[in-house]
Amino acid sequence: MxxxxxxxxxxxxxxxxxxxxxxxxxxxxxxxxxxxxxxxxxxxxxxxxxxxxxxxxxxxxxxxxxxxxxxxxxxxxxxxxxxxxxxxxxxxxxxxxxxxxxxxxxxxxxxxxxxxxxxxxxxxxxxxxxxxxxxxxxxxxxxxxxxxxxxxxxxxxxxxxxxxxxxxxxxxxxxxxxxxxxxxxxxxxxxxxxxxxxxxxxxxxxxxxxxxxxxxxxxxxxxxxxxxxxxxxxxxxxxxxxxxxxxxxxxxxxxxxxxxxxxxxxxxxxxxxxxxxxxxxxxxxxxxxxxxxxxxxxxxxxxxxxxxxxxxxxxxxxxxxxxxxxxxxxxxxxxxxxxxxxxxxxxxxxxxxxxTTLNTNDFINKDFKVIIAPNPSQDFIAIQTQTTENDLNVELIDELGKVVKTTKILQGSTLSIVETDNIYNGIYFIRISSKNEVKSYKIIIKK
Structure with a gap:
């Protein structure tokens, strides 16, 4: 050359x-x-x-x-x-x-x-x-x-x-x-x-x-x-x-x-x-x-x-x-x-x-929107976010800090469903986390 x-x-x-x-x-x-x-x-x-x-x-x-x-x-x-x-x-x-x-x-x-x-x-x-x-x-x-x-x-x-x-x-x-x-x-x-x-x-x-x-x-x-x-x-x-x-x-x-x-x-x-x-x-x-x-x-x-x-x-x-x-x-x-x-x-x-998209596995964004409904919940909770570039972890946590259920919001998706029909009434927290950041939201389960 x-x-x-x-x-x-x-x-x-x-x-x-x-x-x-x-x-x-x-x-x-x-x-x-x-x-x-x-x-x-x-x-x-x-x-x-x-x-x-x-x-x-x-x-x-x-x-x-x-x-x-x-x-x-x-x-x-x-x-x-x-x-x-x-x-x-x-x-x-x-x-x-x-x-x-x-x-x-x-x-x-x-x-x-x-x-x-x-x-x-x-x-x-x-x-x-x-x-x-x-x-x-x-x-x-x-x-x-x-x-x-x-x-x-x-x-x-x-x-x-x-x-x-x-x-x-x-x-x-x-x-x-x-x-x-x-x-x-x-x-x-x-x-x-x-x-x-x-x-x-x-x-x-x-x-x-x-x-x-x-x-x-x-x-x-x-x-x-x-x-x-x-x-x-x-x-x-x-x-x-x-x-x-x-x-x-x-x-x-x-x-x-x-x-x-x-x-x-x-x-x-x-x-x-x-x-x-x-x-x-x-x-x-x-x-x-x-x-x-x-x-x-x-x-x-x-x-x-x-x-x-x-x-x-x-x-x-x-x-x-x-x-x-x-x-x-x-x-x-x-x-x-x-x-x-x-x-x-x-x-x-x-x-x-x-x-190549950098796989940072985080959602550091002060404007990142999360919608959780219904709240109070009976049979399920829908966690709705913006489209994510990478998987996000979702956890349902009771008042004592015990993780009751886990799921994910997958890359390219906006929604995750947590079934609550077999969960006792009470106050719980939805925790959404990535590698570098955690956000928590209070919910009520009432049947």
């Missing part, structure tokens, strides 16, 4: 190392540092089954222009069961996703999100668009994969019975994915599904209306996806945080004969209990709210500053209503803001630098 080539290689690696310390699309992935594998429920069995596939992200590598993320597409939280779905368990994806290190705005014709993956959450789980591939077929007055593609079905509305507690399900190929905000049904203010009543689970994060939502992942154009709450003014926290709102609303129609822009199309089904308003993507129209920064643009995003991007960047948001129920278009779409350049590859063909 000549001195010039050596110098070029050295500068390339040095610049990549600097980028790797600061660019969230490199540093924000939830890397598996504990060896945790996936877990799932099967119908009728409330005890989770341990899987072989590694959870979360296995590696994050980058070059001057690209980021490569290797994942099985398996979350660390418990998946399933999936009612009305031919797949009873999810299938590991064994995927490498290639994302642009520096995303760019699309200045050409609109790029539609289409079907299948349109992004990846930071735990390696896929994000799908609003649609499920079905559309209305006038000949049979039903929805089908071979429909007319004029009235396209909304997966969040039509497939809710098949979602697990974490609001996700496997596709036909078995790959687990969300169409919407990746938080559990049981933490919505109004639950639209009762699946969490039978099978305890959690999601990638929980909504906290008093703080900026975490960075959840990246769309296929490389721009970040955040949770439901962000800085109200889009600049800083001086005006607090607010719920980010979709600018799409249901149309005021009594029949499906035209699109929102007036285009005359083949009639869709009558609006009734079988085909309610909102059943199809074309039931919505986009309304501009130019004087309110909490309303998002036609791509379901806005340019703003975030904790990870203090200089500002275009961001998508997983939109919900005031009850935390998901609202169309749910995350990204129906078109991308940027140039869609992310792809799934089978091999990395350029020199890269690996980024």
């Amino acid at each position: 000549t001195k010039l080539n050596y110098l070029y290689t050295f500068l390339l690696i040095s610049n990549s190392l600097v980028l790797g310390q600061t660019n969230p699309i490199i540093t924000s992935w939830l890397q598996n540092t504990t060896g945790i594998t996936g877990r799932h429920y099967l119908n009728g069995n409330p005890t989770p089954i341990i899987d072989a596939a590694l959870a979360n992200i296995q590696t994050a590598q980058y070059s001057p222009n690209w980021v490569y993320v290797t994942t099985q597409g398996v979350p660390s939280f418990i998946t399933g069961p999936f009612f009305a779905n031919p797949n009873t368990v999810i299938t590991a994806t064994n995927a490498i996703y290639k994302f642009p290190l520096n995303p760019t705005q699309n200045l050409g014709a609109p790029i539609f999100t289409g079907a299948g993956n349109i992004g990846i959450f930071k735990n390696g789980v896929g994000l799908f668009s609003y649609g499920d591939g079905f559309s209305y077929n006038p000949a049979t007055n039903s929805d089908a994969p071979t429909g007319s593609a004029i009235w396209r079905r909304d997966a969040v509305k039509a497939e809710i019975i098949g979602f697990d507690c974490s609001k996700a399900h496997p596709a036909a190929q078995g790959n687990y994915h969300h169409h919407q905000n990746p938080s559990a049904f049981n933490f919505d203010l109004i639950q639209l599904s009762t699946i969490c009543n039978l099978y305890s689970s959690d999601g990638l994060y929980t909504i906290n209306p008093s703080e900026h939502s975490p960075l959840l992942g990246f769309a296929y154009d490389g721009f970040p996806i955040y949770g439901a709450y962000a800085y109200t003014n889009g600049i800083d926290d001086s005006n607090g945080v607010s719920r980010m709102k979709s600018s799409y609303q249901l149309r005021n129609i009594t029949a499906r004969t035209h699109y929102a822009d007036g285009t005359d199309v083949v009639d869709g089904p009558a609006i009734n209990t079988n085909f309610p308003l909102g059943w199809y993507r074309e039931d919505y129209e986009y309304i501009v709210h130019s004087n309110d920064p909490t309303y998002l643009d036609e791509h379901n995003g806005r340019f703003c500053k975030t904790p990870e991007y203090p200089n500002g960047i275009y961001c998508y948001f997983t939109t919900v209503d005031e009850n935390y129920n998901s609202t169309y278009p749910y995350a990204v779409g129906p078109t991308y803001y940027g140039v869609k350049s992310a792809v799934k590859v089978t091999l990395i063909t350029e020199n890269t630098v690996s980024y």
